[in-house]
Amino acid sequence: MLKIEKLSVSYGSVRALTDVDLEVRGVGILHGVIGPNGAGKSTLLDAICGRRRPTAGSVRYCGEDITRRSVSWRRRQGMARSFQRTSIFQDLTVHEQLRLVAQHLRDDRLDEVIEVMDLGGYLDQKAGRIAYGVQRRVDVALALIGRPRLLLMDEPGAGLSATETLRLFEHVRDLVRERAIAAVVVEHDVDAVFACCGMVTVLDLGRHLATGAPEAIRADHRVIAAYLGTAA
Amino acid sequence: MSNDAMTGDLHGTATGALGGRFSRVSLAIVASAIGLGAGAIVPTYVAGDFVLRLGSEGLLLGMLALSVAFLMNQAGLVALGAASMYGGAGYLFAIGMSEWDLTPTVALFAAFLIIIAYATILGALIVRTNPLAFMMLTLAAGEMISHAVLLEGLRDYTGGADGLVVRLKGSILGIDVADLADPARFWSLAWIVAVLAGLAFWGIARSRLGAILRAVRANEERMRFSGFNTFVPRLIGYVLVNVVAAIAGFLHVLNAGFVSPESLGLPVSTNALVAALMGGVAGSFGPILGGLIFAFAQDEFGARGLTQLLTGVAIVVFIVVLPRGVVGALSSALRLLGLRQETS
Numbered sequence: 001m002l003k004i005e006k007l008s009v010s011y012g013s014v015r016a017l018t019d020v021d022l023e024v025r026g027v028g029i030l031h032g033v034i035g036p037n038g039a040g041k042s043t044l045l046d047a048i049c050g051r052r053r054p055t056a057g058s059v060r061y062c063g064e065d066i067t068r069r070s071v072s073w074r075r076r077q078g079m080a081r082s083f084q085r086t087s088i089f090q091d092l093t094v095h096e097q098l099r100l101v102a103q104h105l106r107d108d109r110l111d112e113v114i115e116v117m118d119l120g121g122y123l124d125q126k127a128g129r130i131a132y133g134v135q136r137r138v139d140v141a142l143a144l145i146g147r148p149r150l151l152l153m154d155e156p157g158a159g160l161s162a163t164e165t166l167r168l169f170e171h172v173r174d175l176v177r178e179r180a181i182a183a184v185v186v187e188h189d190v191d192a193v194f195a196c197c198g199m200v201t202v203l204d205l206g207r208h209l210a211t212g213a214p215e216a217i218r219a220d221h222r223v224i225a226a227y228l229g230t231a232a
Numbered sequence: 233m234s235n236d237a238m239t240g241d242l243h244g245t246a247t248g249a250l251g252g253r254f255s256r257v258s259l260a261i262v263a264s265a266i267g268l269g270a271g272a273i274v275p276t277y278v279a280g281d282f283v284l285r286l287g288s289e290g291l292l293l294g295m296l297a298l299s300v301a302f303l304m305n306q307a308g309l310v311a312l313g314a315a316s317m318y319g320g321a322g323y324l325f326a327i328g329m330s331e332w333d334l335t336p337t338v339a340l341f342a343a344f345l346i347i348i349a350y351a352t353i354l355g356a357l358i359v360r361t362n363p364l365a366f367m368m369l370t371l372a373a374g375e376m377i378s379h380a381v382l383l384e385g386l387r388d389y390t391g392g393a394d395g396l397v398v399r400l401k402g403s404i405l406g407i408d409v410a411d412l413a414d415p416a417r418f419w420s421l422a423w424i425v426a427v428l429a430g431l432a433f434w435g436i437a438r439s440r441l442g443a444i445l446r447a448v449r450a451n452e453e454r455m456r457f458s459g460f461n462t463f464v465p466r467l468i469g470y471v472l473v474n475v476v477a478a479i480a481g482f483l484h485v486l487n488a489g490f491v492s493p494e495s496l497g498l499p500v501s502t503n504a505l506v507a508a509l510m511g512g513v514a515g516s517f518g519p520i521l522g523g524l525i526f527a528f529a530q531d532e533f534g535a536r537g538l539t540q541l542l543t544g545v546a547i548v549v550f551i552v553v554l555p556r557g558v559v560g561a562l563s564s565a566l567r568l569l570g571l572r573q574e575t576s
Contacts, residue, residue: 088454142454
């Protein structure tokens with residue numbers, strides 16, 4: 001589904017990612033990406049979805065090299081993302097924005113997305129006026145429209161309580177399983193990742209440290225040394 | 233759900249019954265038709281030549297204000313180059329008739345195509361930028377055009393600082409152009425064109441293009457991440473508003489029979505912006521009304537020899553007292569009285 005080879009991203013003289021290899025094969029499971037602050041998690045997501053051009057390396061999606069494709073092209077090919085800092089249309093009602101995107105992506109099953117993200121009670125409210133936790137669900141819902149094949153989520157739990165984060169993760173996990181899509185989730189909340197992800201990648205200081213099943217990652221001494229140490 | 237139904241719903245109030253919406257739409261159509269007819273005819277009987285001339289000027293300014301307001305309101309972009317499209321269209325039209333001996337119709341279409349091509353190329357370069365850069369670039373492009381007509385090398389075509397007098401003969405779309413020097417006839421034409429332009433923008437604002445433009449204004453990045461091309465809709469919007477500015481420019485030439493460098497100047501662009509703010513940028517008819525108010529106010533102020541001073545005071549008063557313009561204030565008042573439904 002998604003294959004990243006020797007990916008490097010630099011911001012000026014700062015190297016945010018160095019020679020990262022990553023493959024996301026499994027559909028129906030969440031692929032978590034964790035790492036300490038500054039590990040390059042968000043940069044990795046930005047490079048996958050086209051928000052940031054890699055300095056070197058390639059991104060392959062469904063067998064095709066898409067490193068130079070535009071964001072909107074990727075979206076139309078089924079690669080969707082949600083944002084760490086909620087990115088929705090504050091002045092539009094929840095329904096208006098979901099419908100605008102659904103129409104564009106020719107998705108006639110918007111009701112399902114609304115149901116899955118539990119937004120039925122907020123449809124006629126301006127998105128800027130609803131609670132933050134609900135805004136985050138709108139953000140995820142925008143990414144779910146058009147039946148994406150690959151869902152990228154940047155810290156879906158940001159600004160939510162631990163319970164809310166876990167609930168959102170469980171929601172998304174079920175959805176990903178039901179629809180048999182691939183999903184990469186960058187997250188700070190390690191507990192939620194271990195609870196819901198079927199595969200976990202650890203980044204540290206812009207480098208790939210380990211990828212494996214949650215149990216294996218928890219036991220990996222390199223991961224413990226670099227990051228989990230006290231948390232696990 | 234069909235596509236049509238989805239488009240319709242997107243813009244109506246979500247709770248409004250279908251029947252209610254239809255009757256409101258047909259009411260609006262009837263009101264517009266009556267307004268269109270009455271506005272074109274009644275003033276020619278009740279107003280004198282001087283008032284009609286001033287009113288016509290106001291309508292042309294109102295069309296420019298309409299183009300500025302539409303881009304501002306829908307795309308969040310403030311253009312300061314409206315005059316270069318208005319005056320530029322006028323110059324091209326005049327040069328076509330006087331220098332190249334084209335018939336008015338051919339000259340009009342030629343000028344139109346050139347303006348559209350120019351707006352497309354300029355738009356392609358500037359609509360991607362942020363709003364401030366966009367404003368400065370429209371200003372720069374406008375100033376370049378207004379200086380270009382003064383170039384010595386182009387003097388044979390443009391007449392330099394003296395401008396260009398046009399001998400109006402022949403007809404356009406069945407209208408004898410010589411007749412348009414008559415204030416009453418010109419008022420009728422300007423009124424009809426201005427109202428049609430207003431209706432067109434009213435429709436576009438409620439179309440899918442309007443919805444996309446507003447969503448791009450609100451969150452451009454999210455639109456790209458939702459699979460939208462955010463460049464083309466803005467380019468289309470930019471070209472459309474300049475088409476209206478160009479039409480106002482053609483009308484000006486047909487009425488005045490000459491073009492001058494002043495028609496390209498920055499003051500024309502800023503007057504359009506002020507007129508839009510006075511009338512209200514949110515709708516289609518605010519800017520046109522703003523143009524009329526501006527024209528009559530300028531005349532009133534000029535008669536006292538205090539044009540600039542009183543204009544400045546008026547701008548401050550309008551922005552402080554009526555921040556949403558005359559039409560915005562009226563619609564708030566109607567809403568307070570419960571005569572108008574809240575729309576989003």
